[in-house]
Amino acid sequence: MTRTLLNHRAEGPESAPPLLLGPSLGTSHALWDKVAPELSATHRVVRWDLPGHGGSAPDLIGPGATVGDLAALVLGLADSLGIERFAYAGVSLGGAVGLHLAVHHPERVTSLAVICSSAHFNGSKPWEERAELVRREGLAALAENANSRWFTPGFTVPRLIEDHRNADPEAYAACCDALAAFDLRDRLPEISVPTLLIAGRQDPATPPAHLREIADAVASATLVELPGASHLAPAQCPAAVLTALRAHFDGGAERGMEVRREVLGDAHVDRAQARQTPFTARFQDFISRYAWGEIWTDPTLSRRERSMITLTALVAHGHYDELAMHVRAARRNGLTPEEIGAVLLQTAVYCGVPAANSAFATAQRVLAEEEGDDGATG
Template sequence: MTALHHRAEGPATAPVLLLGPSLGTSTALWDAVAPELSATHRVIRWDLPGHGRSPSSLIGPGATVADLARLVLDLADSLGVDRFSYAGVSLGGAVGLQLAAQHPERIDRLAVLCSSAHFDGSAMWQDRAETVRREGLEKLAATANARWFTPGFTVPELVEDHRSADPEAYAACCDALAAFDLRDRLREITAPTLVVAGREDPATPPAHLREIADAVPGAALTEIPGASHLAPAEQPEAVLAALRAHLAGTSARSGMNVRREVLGDAHVDRAQGRQTPFTARFQDFISRYAWGEIWTDPTLSRRERSLITLTALVAHGHHDELAMHVRAARRNGLTPDEIGAALLQTAVYCGVPAANTAFAVAQRVLEEDAPGN
């Protein structure tokens, strides 16, 4: 089956984030943002049909945003991705709204940038579709800077993407925008939602984003100064900060899953049960960074991480933590002999007294957890 062209970055085991483009652009729209997001997520950028390297045959006259959303789900399915977070710009943002409303079981967190739940009726988009089918994209591409960026700013690669898009596929995307109006379904969206407006955006002014934020339950709105319609290209640092903060909930949940897998439900439940408003941010910090970023990094296996952790805890004399991580090491597949070998190594590099105490701690834990006890 022919699928949308895509580009994947980041650890294969990290939470998945799909990034959608605006009309007339390609995956290059996210060039200044995606590499940074890939530190904590498996980032998958995709091209619209007839844009970038996606086949134009994937779309035809009378297409809808729901059709584009189906192509995105087909892409996710082909990659074995069941649930994912999603961020999209303009038409890409409309696809995100469609996905969140129609397929809530697939969307973890949603970010809608410089987009709308409707694009000011059908007449303008029908006219544009007819013009492009008749004349091609050269004249329209010549006005891209004025529609996309604040005065004096440009990204030549994106303007060239506009110029080189397939006219028929571009016109079919215009058909989709002409027919799109999701205002009556916004309240159905249950995914945590961030809405981002470019304060200088003439195509989808901040009022359009406020309309989404007001209707989607619990949605947050961020306005970015100095940004027009393609905010990720014009103000990447501000967009990155907003997306990182919004997506952090995904990393925290992923980190909590890993924390439970390594330390066990009983330990984590006790820690959560002792949590107070004073310690809540620290518990979130542990889940997000220690377990959501370090322990999910695929560079080292969990067995290797357990070995490293054991020696570090011996070196610093953290004996309560050592006991916890001896149990974690067993869950991660280390045998008692391998744990003993790691502790023997610490006798050389951390000192015999430190290793002596560590062996006593490990012996107690291994006996307590032995079958029959």
């Protein structure tokens, strides 16, 4: 039976914001092996294979294919997974698909990252010649010199070279046809979603000037240039790519600070910020980015559930000053005094009666303050 959907791999919670990752010509979704698992901590990551690459059927496209045809396959995949709107990141041809989606289907794309790609690929002739060569001779010769096109000297990823060698020649040639016909320069000003552009400074295929051209035309664009990176930056410089993508898609410390204020209250956060020194600044940034920007924003658990877990952990370790702060946070997150009491009673069983006794005293004091009652704790 003919398959009609692109082969794909999904990672991360189904309830998390969706993020689609597109590959470069000649590679599979293995291009994202060192980046996707980390992104899946905060997103439902779906990485897909081009037709005839990896596990995708070669007959999904044919001669004369366009980037629009590939974009339609991506939308079909998203529809099949119940994904209406999504963030998108793509490399080279995968990045061109992202640009097409942002121009022609802006209602589907929430934010965009274009990596080592372009709004055009140096005219049609080189791609027409490559398509003709591949249809005539196959992919062995191209795979042999893939390292020089993809990476800086001395670096390689054998899995990706093997993917190149094993791609279907007709499907690969059809993807070359798509690159030959692609030129979106006149439409770039129409892109309105937040757009991140990542260029490899040593990329011979789509040098930084190609990404700067997009940055100059897209009002909401940010450009990052990676020293030491060639064409397949996610494989060669995964940490740098991951850092840039996280900041773009997650909001990083900014989003973390927003959630921190929502849970702990402005007064507490303002006091913490006022006490910050150069010595503690990195730790405060770590808390905002990781604890609040990644863990507390993960939609797998509700904030109510996270408050209950946090109260239990603080009792278990005897952190009663922090417990007072998180009793207030639990109230903001919707827990009633009765529910907080039930959580602390549970800790009496599993953390010990003395720990729970101190916890009840702390919680009662905080709840009394919240109610404007100066009654004694016991």
